[in-house]
Every structure is written in C-alpha cells, then in structure tokens.
Amino acid sequence: MDNARRTAVKVLGEVLQKGAFSNIVLGRELNKSNLNDKDRALATEIVYGTLKYKYTIDVILNYYIKSDLEKMDGDILNILRISLYQMIYLDKIPEFAVVNEAVELAKRNSIKGSRLVNGVLRNYLRNKDINYCDEKNNTEQLSFKYSFPKWIVNLFISQYGTEDAERILNGLNMIPAITVRVNNLKTEYEDAWKLLEDNGYDIEEGKICLEAIIITKGRNVEDNPLFKDGLITVQDxxxxxxxxxxxxxxxxxxxxxxxxxxxxxxxxxxxxxxxxxxxxxxxxxxxxxxxxxxxxxxxxxxxxxxxxxxxxxxxxxxxxxxxxxxxxxxxxxxxxxxxxxxxxxxxxxxxxxxxxxxxxxxxxxxxxxxxxxxxxxxxxxxxxxxxxxxxxxxxxxxxxxxxxxxxxxxxxxxxxxxxxxxxxxxxxxxxxxxxxxxxxxx
The missing domain is CATH 3.40.50.150 (Vaccinia Virus protein VP39)
Known part of the structure; x- marks a missing residue:
C-alpha cells in the first residue's frame, strides 16, 4: 500500500536532491499511487508545506543534529523535515502519531536511522520553546519567521525597505487562490459565472481583471466541463x-x-x-x-x-x-x-x-x-x-x-x-x- 508520508518523502527527494519541479513530480507520484483523496491531499500539503518552511525547519534540526544536514541520508533528513512540518504547522495530527509514523518510515531505511529520527523528534518535543535564532539580527529573524534564505531576505530589504520586504515575504507564503479567465470567444462572463455556480463552485469576482473569477471552493477545475469545453482557463x-x-x-x-x-x-x-x-x-x-x-x-x-x-x-x-x-x-x-x-x-x-x-x-x-x-x-x-x-x-x-x-x-x-x-x-x-x-x- 502507498502511504501519504512515504510519497511526500519520495517527492521531496526528487525536488531537493535532484532539482525536479514539485508540481510535475508530485503529480506523477500521485497519479501512479493508490492513495485515496484524503491521503492525496495530505501528501500534497506535506510536500508544499515542507518546501515552504524548509529554512525554518532546517534551523531547528541544526540545533539537535550537530553534523552537516546535507551530508545526512536524504530520506532520513526528509522524514525529519516532514515530521517537524506536521508538528509545527499542522494542528490536526497528534504529535505522538507523527513520531510513530516517522520512526516506522525510517525503519524501512535503517534501524540506525530510525533511532536518530526518534531521538531528534522527542528531543524537539521536550525543548520546542527554545529561541532558535538571534533576536537582534533583523535578517535572521525574518528568515526564520517566514522561512526564506538570507540572501532573498537581504535582496528584498535592500530593494524595498524592511516594511515592504516583510509584506512581500508574507505574501509569498500565502496559499494561492485558484483563478480562472473567462474565454470571450465562447461565452460571456455572466454565463460562465452561472455555470460555475451550477457546478457547485463557490466563487467571487477577480481582484482587478475583468475576465477573472476566483474559485474559493469546489472540485478540481480541470475536471469541470467549463474547462474541458474551453469556456475558462486557469491563469493568475x-x-x-x-x-x-x-x-x-x-x-x-x-x-x-x-x-x-x-x-x-x-x-x-x-x-x-x-x-x-x-x-x-x-x-x-x-x-x-x-x-x-x-x-x-x-x-x-x-x-x-x-x-x-x-x-x-x-x-x-x-x-x-x-x-x-x-x-x-x-x-x-x-x-x-x-x-x-x-x-x-x-x-x-x-x-x-x-x-x-x-x-x-x-x-x-x-x-x-x-x-x-x-x-x-x-x-x-x-x-x-x-x-x-x-x-x-x-x-x-x-x-x-x-x-x-x-x-x-x-x-x-x-x-x-x-x-x-x-x-x-x-x-x-x-x-x-x-x-x-x-x-x-x-
């Protein structure tokens, strides 16, 4: 049987160790898996969440692992990363369940690796209120808070100033809305709007573009007949x-x-x-x-x-x-x-x-x-x-x-x-x- 976390570790290995594109490799792995919709959603959440917060997660891991993270076994490192992501950023999964699942995943790699995973995660749970970065260093604080490498934080500060730089970092961490463009060759905006509502989508008007409709809730757009028939296309x-x-x-x-x-x-x-x-x-x-x-x-x-x-x-x-x-x-x-x-x-x-x-x-x-x-x-x-x-x-x-x-x-x-x-x-x-x-x- 496939497993959401095992799939996430595999995808992260492709992305972080081999430079693959997350959307392509995740789509490929999910398409060939037998995961149900709930587990597919969990795997997707873990992959994108771990990539988003990798900097912060690695700063924390460096506190508990004194050796160079990049020299560690890639799968063990990514098991630790996805586990910390779940414990820090997801509140629906009990911490003990995250640790147990991580240890079981690591056992497939090695007993030694599973012991390391168990030790690091339990050590984190005992000491998670520690301040992991220098409060007096503005770049370090922003890097840790928003999980961006320091060179990007410094770039935005130098070009936009600290206030707008923080706004940009916050914006880049937001979950993107699904936005579609109405195709005026095939339909009118009002007709597309009604058809989307009839197909069970919660929608709202675009922020600034006349052809834009924001989808706030509903099934995959590409399964929608409006998309298949070319009445709409997905575009930011x-x-x-x-x-x-x-x-x-x-x-x-x-x-x-x-x-x-x-x-x-x-x-x-x-x-x-x-x-x-x-x-x-x-x-x-x-x-x-x-x-x-x-x-x-x-x-x-x-x-x-x-x-x-x-x-x-x-x-x-x-x-x-x-x-x-x-x-x-x-x-x-x-x-x-x-x-x-x-x-x-x-x-x-x-x-x-x-x-x-x-x-x-x-x-x-x-x-x-x-x-x-x-x-x-x-x-x-x-x-x-x-x-x-x-x-x-x-x-x-x-x-x-x-x-x-x-x-x-x-x-x-x-x-x-x-x-x-x-x-x-x-x-x-x-x-x-x-x-x-x-x-x-x-």
Missing part, C-alpha cells in the same frame, strides 16, 4: 494583465517570443477575436504541443507555433510585428507561493546569468517591432535588477522606444512607477509580477 490575475497591456486590435500581427505553455498567447488571440496573426515561439520544440492543445480547447485558430531562440536575431521577423511580447525567463521570485522550491534552487549567480539572457532577448525583440508598434516586457519576479534596471538599460540604448504608462485602477499591491511600468506585489490573489510597455516612435 497578474498574468491576465499582460495581454490587455498590449493595446491589441483585430487584424494585428503579434509575436510572443517566450510563449509556452501559452496562457498569455491564448489571451492575446481571444482579445483579437481570432482575427489577425499570433506567432507563438519557444526555444523547446517539446513545449509547442502545450500551446497548440490550449488553443484548440479554447477555440483559437490564429496562433502559429514554431521554434525560435529569442536570444538570437532572426531576420525573417524584422519589423514584422505590431506587437511583440517578451515574457522573459526570470528568477521566478514572484511565484514562490506556487513553487516554493524556487527558494532553494536559485542563487545570485544564476540571476546574473538570467539578466544577460533577458537583455539579449530585449535587444533582438525590439528589431521585430514595426515603427509605431509596441514592445511589452513582463516577468514573474519582483527582483528590480531583472525589472526596472533592465528597462532603464534598454531605454538608454534604444532611444527609438519610449515608455507608455500602465494603469488598472487602485490596488494596495500594485506599484505604479512614475516611469510608466508597474510592479505587482504578491498577495493571496496575485503573483508578484512586473510589466512594462514601450512604443517604437520611429
């Missing part, structure tokens, strides 16, 4: 703001240079009412079928998919486009609430490499824009080096482009910069995001 509200920022019109030629999995591409085509051309590119051929499948489900017929390396200039598309979207590869610091392993698989060196790639893409993309056309730059990060500083760098070198202001109404998590671009801070309803719109004047 921050991402929903990209296509409306492009000032799209029917009959335009649009290039989306980093398209997969195609959510923004399809939104572009929907706004254009299937009239005009939308070229969807990605560097990986294997990702193009995702875009095509999304388009087919949504009833979109004007998207053309092809392989393109956005870091290399292709003369085929010189001044071809009315609009060019570059949703560039980024550090993903704005979507940690959905992919908490980002905390552990990114570093400052990797971000510097990304910035070089982002600037290569910007340099090439601007050549595809017609005079009078527009270039839209977006990321799912809130790192200013990848956002504001990249835009300043670009405008300084490309005087033919000027920024156009973006505005979507007042919201407490949106920063409208005087230059015209916008930063979205993460909260319960929206990912951290950045959007800039530039028009080519000549």
């Amino acid at each position: 509200e921050s991402a929903m703001l990209v296509a409306p920022s492009m000032d799209l019109e029917e009959g335009m030629t649009v290039l989306d240079l980093c398209s997969a999995p195609g959510g923004k591409t399809c939104h572009i085509a929907e706004i254009m009412n299937n009239i005009g051309e939308v070229f969807a590119f990605d560097i990986h051929l294997s990702k193009l079928p995702m875009i095509e499948e999304n388009a087919k489900r949504l009833g979109i017929k004007n998207i053309k998919c092809n392989v393109l390396d956005a870091t290399k200039y292709d003369t085929t598309y010189k001044e071809k486009a009315d609009r060019v979207l570059i949703d560039v590869p980024c550090s993903g610091l704005g979507i940690i609430r959905k992919k908490p392993e980002i905390k552990w698989n990114k570093n400052t060196n990797a971000m510097k490499e990304l910035i070089e790639i982002q600037r290569q893409i910007m340099t090439n993309a601007c050549k595809y824009v017609k005079p009078g056309g527009k270039l839209i730059y977006s990321t799912c990060t809130i790192n200013k080096e990848e956002n504001e500083e990249n835009i300043r760098w670009f405008i300084k070198r490309h005087s033919e482009f000027t920024l156009e202001p973006l505005y979507y109404g007042e919201s407490d998590n949106i920063i409208y910069h005087k230059e015209g671009y916008m930063t979205i801070l993460p909260d319960k309803h929206m990912d951290g995001f950045f959007i800039a719109k530039m028009i080519r004047r000549r």
Whole structure:
C-alpha cells in the first residue's frame, strides 16, 4: 500500500536532491499511487508545506543534529523535515502519531536511522520553546519567521525597505487562490459565472481583471466541463494583465517570443477575436504541443507555433510585428507561493546569468517591432535588477522606444512607477509580477 508520508518523502527527494519541479513530480507520484483523496491531499500539503518552511525547519534540526544536514541520508533528513512540518504547522495530527509514523518510515531505511529520527523528534518535543535564532539580527529573524534564505531576505530589504520586504515575504507564503479567465470567444462572463455556480463552485469576482473569477471552493477545475469545453482557463490575475497591456486590435500581427505553455498567447488571440496573426515561439520544440492543445480547447485558430531562440536575431521577423511580447525567463521570485522550491534552487549567480539572457532577448525583440508598434516586457519576479534596471538599460540604448504608462485602477499591491511600468506585489490573489510597455516612435 502507498502511504501519504512515504510519497511526500519520495517527492521531496526528487525536488531537493535532484532539482525536479514539485508540481510535475508530485503529480506523477500521485497519479501512479493508490492513495485515496484524503491521503492525496495530505501528501500534497506535506510536500508544499515542507518546501515552504524548509529554512525554518532546517534551523531547528541544526540545533539537535550537530553534523552537516546535507551530508545526512536524504530520506532520513526528509522524514525529519516532514515530521517537524506536521508538528509545527499542522494542528490536526497528534504529535505522538507523527513520531510513530516517522520512526516506522525510517525503519524501512535503517534501524540506525530510525533511532536518530526518534531521538531528534522527542528531543524537539521536550525543548520546542527554545529561541532558535538571534533576536537582534533583523535578517535572521525574518528568515526564520517566514522561512526564506538570507540572501532573498537581504535582496528584498535592500530593494524595498524592511516594511515592504516583510509584506512581500508574507505574501509569498500565502496559499494561492485558484483563478480562472473567462474565454470571450465562447461565452460571456455572466454565463460562465452561472455555470460555475451550477457546478457547485463557490466563487467571487477577480481582484482587478475583468475576465477573472476566483474559485474559493469546489472540485478540481480541470475536471469541470467549463474547462474541458474551453469556456475558462486557469491563469493568475497578474498574468491576465499582460495581454490587455498590449493595446491589441483585430487584424494585428503579434509575436510572443517566450510563449509556452501559452496562457498569455491564448489571451492575446481571444482579445483579437481570432482575427489577425499570433506567432507563438519557444526555444523547446517539446513545449509547442502545450500551446497548440490550449488553443484548440479554447477555440483559437490564429496562433502559429514554431521554434525560435529569442536570444538570437532572426531576420525573417524584422519589423514584422505590431506587437511583440517578451515574457522573459526570470528568477521566478514572484511565484514562490506556487513553487516554493524556487527558494532553494536559485542563487545570485544564476540571476546574473538570467539578466544577460533577458537583455539579449530585449535587444533582438525590439528589431521585430514595426515603427509605431509596441514592445511589452513582463516577468514573474519582483527582483528590480531583472525589472526596472533592465528597462532603464534598454531605454538608454534604444532611444527609438519610449515608455507608455500602465494603469488598472487602485490596488494596495500594485506599484505604479512614475516611469510608466508597474510592479505587482504578491498577495493571496496575485503573483508578484512586473510589466512594462514601450512604443517604437520611429
């Protein structure tokens, strides 16, 4: 028989030791398991919760284990991690049950490992009121409280100040709402609303996007007939703001240079009412079928998919486009609430490499824009080096482009910069995001 905690340990091993994506490996393991719905939900909770609070958990473990955690047996370490997560952050599971289950799991590995697990967990229960970090060190306190590596905490403090940095950390730990975008090619907002209610969903209006509906309760959206029939698609509200920022019109030629999995591409085509051309590119051929499948489900017929390396200039598309979207590869610091392993698989060196790639893409993309056309730059990060500083760098070198202001109404998590671009801070309803719109004047 499969076991929720055993499954969680296996998934965490793939993610933390091998760099796998949590959503992919968890989905794979759950699909091949015989877990019931309750245990599937528990495994999911343990995986994402442990990834979210790994820093804090490891600080506590380091107090009781004097050897280097990373040199420990991976399964034993992850058994300890999921056990502390349950005892600290879940209140429905008795502590004795967590310890017993952990010891039984560890026995499958080794008797020695099970003794270590038993000793550490019982020692923690006897001493759990200990203060595990330096109260006088602000970075250390925030890192421990919100469970973020110190380099990310320091980055946010240096860029946003302590107050907003703490707000960002809190937002990135919130459980994301499920938000869907109504497909105007197939239905009206009011009709989709009624059908969702008829299908047993508790829903509310989106925070800022006109096409957005927030699902607060109900079964898996992908099992819903509205999704299967293409009346709705799952998309975060921050991402929903990209296509409306492009000032799209029917009959335009649009290039989306980093398209997969195609959510923004399809939104572009929907706004254009299937009239005009939308070229969807990605560097990986294997990702193009995702875009095509999304388009087919949504009833979109004007998207053309092809392989393109956005870091290399292709003369085929010189001044071809009315609009060019570059949703560039980024550090993903704005979507940690959905992919908490980002905390552990990114570093400052990797971000510097990304910035070089982002600037290569910007340099090439601007050549595809017609005079009078527009270039839209977006990321799912809130790192200013990848956002504001990249835009300043670009405008300084490309005087033919000027920024156009973006505005979507007042919201407490949106920063409208005087230059015209916008930063979205993460909260319960929206990912951290950045959007800039530039028009080519000549």
